[in-house]
Every structure is written in structure tokens, then in C-alpha cells.
Amino acid sequence: MHSDTLVSIIIPCYNDAQYILQSVNSALNQTYPNKEVIVVDDGSNAETKAVLKKLAPKITKLITQENQGQSTARNVGIKEAKGEYILVLDSDDYFEPTFCEKAVAIFESRKEVKIISSFVNRVIDDKIAHVFKPYGGNIKPFLSNNQATGSCMILKSDFLNVNGYDEKMRKGFEDWEFYIRLLKDGGEAFVIQEPLFNYRLRNDSTTSKANKIKYDLLKYIYMKHQDLYKANYELFISHLLNRIEREETEKIKNTHRLEFKIGKTILKPFRWVKSVVK
Template identity: 65%
Template sequence: MNFVSIIITCYNDALYIEQAIDSALNQTYLNKEVIVVDDGSNKETKDVLKKLEPKISKLITQENKGQSTARNVGINEAKGNYILILDSDDFFEPTFCEKAIAIFSENNDVKLVTCDANLLYINGTTDVYRPIGGTISNFMYANAALGTSLFKKEDWERIGGYDESMRKGFEDWEYFIRLLKNDGICHVIPEVLYSYRKRNDSTTSKANSIKYDLLNYIYIKHKEIYIADFDNFVSKMLERIKIEEKEKIKNFKKSENKFLNFLKKIKLQFKNLKN
């Protein structure tokens, strides 16, 4: 029977880590272990992890080295032939592992299994994100899967794990590019089996603030696939520039209107003072 190792990396997440661990332990797929990697968390988080340690298979503590290194450390210690990544502030529905393993068993071309996700915003609203999955062509210009997905440990070993130099985001996407670059597909379970918290201080939010540096790194690292797709690459880049130019114009007009309204208010206040 296939064995699943669920790897949870944690950095200063005392508030949500227990829910993440419980969602791993409560998977209906029984042949599993849960490994938590504490990536140099604060005392509050360490106290919570110490309390939770008896519930899990292994707790690994290290100095802060970033998410990629923490994941590689956890996977290296894993006994499973399948690896499921889970972020410490998110959680899975109980049937994800069971359904994902079944898909691997049915199709030898599958290298990655992901699912639809419930997005939880800090203002209390929610939305559903539906990744498209597919082959490498679907992953070249944007991530087409959740970073927290299921893959085989042997594939992780084959491609050299997560890029530990990527400490500022997009490491999931870059890993999936290498995973699918030569062959294989990402299968998306069309069910909401994951909940993802959209936080202002999340790794994804921080990555978006420096996305051009990260894109530059990915495009150069994997330049052979972008050179082979050069015509489409140029079209994609020009389309992205066009969209961003439109957004700049729209934001400028908003700022201009705000400034004009501010001037009107000031003018009205002076008029009232004269009267």
C-alpha cells in the first residue's frame, strides 16, 4: 500500500498550525505520517508545537532557512513514496489524500495532483480558485496548481528537490516546471478540498511585490523551454505589458479624480470661511 508523508513547514504561525496538523491527521487515507519542520519560529509558535508534538510523527527544528530548505529537510526525512506539502496556515479536507492517491494509481502519466481551493480573505469573504493543471505548456507563464499538492518522492529526488536559493517566493511554480518539463501531467480534482488563507504578510503577497526579479530568475534558469516557445513568449510578455499599462492609466485617473475632489473640498472650505 502506498505511504504518504505529509510535510508541514512552519514559521511563526502559532494561530493556525494546530488546524493544519489536524487536517493532516484527519485524512481518511490511513497509511500516512505527519512531519512538521519548524523553520526558526518564535517562542510562541515553539510552545504550540511542543504541545502538539505527541500528535505527529516527527518534529524537526532548525534555524530559519526559508521554505524551500525546510521542505527539502522534511521530505528527506520522509518514509513515504508520496509527498504531500501543506502550509502551516492552511488545511485540507479529510478525503484529499484518498482521492489523490487513487488518481496516481489510475494514470501513469500523472506527476502531480492538486484540487480546487477555498480562498479565505482576512475581511471574512471567500472565493473559489480553480487551477487548470495540465502539461508543462500550462505552467510556463503562471503556476497552474496549488503549491500544496501531492507528488512522488522519487520525482523530487530525480529533479533535485526545491530550489533552496528561492527564499522570496515562486519556489512552488519553479519546482513544478522542473517536475513537468520533460513529461507528465498535473491532474486537478474538481472539488474544493483545500482552504487557503489570503494574508497580506504571506509569502505569495511578498513574492508579488518583487515578481519581476523572480520571473527573471525563472525565465533565465529555464531559458531552453522559453527559447523553444519564443513566438508565444513574446506575445505573452507584450500582453502582460499592455494589461499593466491599462492598469497604470486607470490608477492614474483614480488618483487624479481624488486630487480634484480634494481641491473642491478645500475650495468649499475657504468659501465657507469667507462667508
């Protein structure tokens, strides 16, 4: 593969009329020259469809389907892609212009790499709230947590080798499960040490919804890949115990905060009386 190899940027879209323009423009404005942009309309509402219709002349391909979920939308778009490199981008997020250029250079120089992401600007109301720094690495850290971002660059050949995203996973964590399958037989995820990806923090995002049912999603992943977790039993148990300890510590902190607030409220009138009496 050479620096003129085609990059296919896949953008699944579901009811993101407010943000899809910025997402598509961030794909079109990549400094890497040889690219195509494919948008998959996953059963969006009329408002979003109107925006996509205006965007259609600017992009390579617009695919329209009934709502089937993000995993299916990604799979459909990637299977239509002609590029050897695939960049997956959610329709409410956006990349900085140099991401593709830098990611392709890494793929060409490091053959062990299967996933490329970067540091992340977490955005609230169009303002950067803070920078998140995923770790990347091989399969072992990925058994505990997702160490990359949902929007990343991969090779289409690797995507095909593992049969794409799990289409049963419609409620979140599908990117993490996909990365486990990509890395289980070797390779690593590389993280560019710059905030080249912008992720919107939203109350109605897929990630927010997934966190509300995270234990069901974790169970699905653990059971699906139980051979991997059995092979890394000590690491997995240590992770689970650390998770339980952290959550219990946080509960204690929250309880103390609540008790302090209640106590302060109850004692406030007594303190006032005491000050008057003095």
C-alpha cells in the same frame, strides 16, 4: 502502487503559532488511512515552539532546525519521509479531509500525472472570500504562470529525480520553479474540481512578499530555464506582451479613477456655491 500506499504529509513551519494546530489537524483528519505527518520547525520563535511541543505526540516526527527558508525545510522533511506519495502543506493553510483520498485515486488511475492540486478557498479572517481555480496542464502553461497551488501532492520518486526545491529561492516562487522542473520532460498537473484546499490571504505571507519583488524572481526563473523559454519562444513573447498590455491597461484605469476622485473633490465646493446661488 495500491490504495494502502503510505502518504507523507510534510508541514514546514516558521512562526505560525496561531495557525499550525489547524494545519496539523487537517493532515491528521485526512480520510485516507495510511499516512504520516512530519513537521519541520524552521527556526520558529518561542511561542511557536511551545505549540509544536504540545503537538509532537500527535504527529509522526518533529524536525527542528535553524531558519533556512521554506525550500530547505520542505526538502529536509521530504527526504525523511517514508511515503511514496508526498503532500506538501504550508503551516498556515489546511486541506479538507478528503483531499488525500481523492488525490491518491487519481495517481493510481492516471500515470501521466505528476502534480495534484485542487480548487482553492481563499480565506480572509477565517472566512472564505472567494474560490480560486488553477488550470493545471502540461509544461507550456507553466512557463507563463504557476498553474497549481504551493501545497500539492507529488511522488517522492519525482521529487528525487529533480533534486527537490531550489534552496537558493528563499523569497518566493520556489514552488512554481519546482513544478517547471517536474514537468519539463513530460507529465501534467491535475486539478481536482472541488475547493479542497484552504489558503489564507495574509499581508505578511510569503506570496505577498514575493509579489513585491516578483520581477527579480521572474528573471531568476527565466534565466535558469532559458533553454525551455527559447524552445517556446513565440509562446513566451506572447505571454510577456499580454502581461505588459494588461498592466498598462490597469494603470490607465487607476489613473482615471484617481483623476475622477480629485476632480470630484475640487469641484464639490463650486457645486455647493452654485446650488446656494440658485
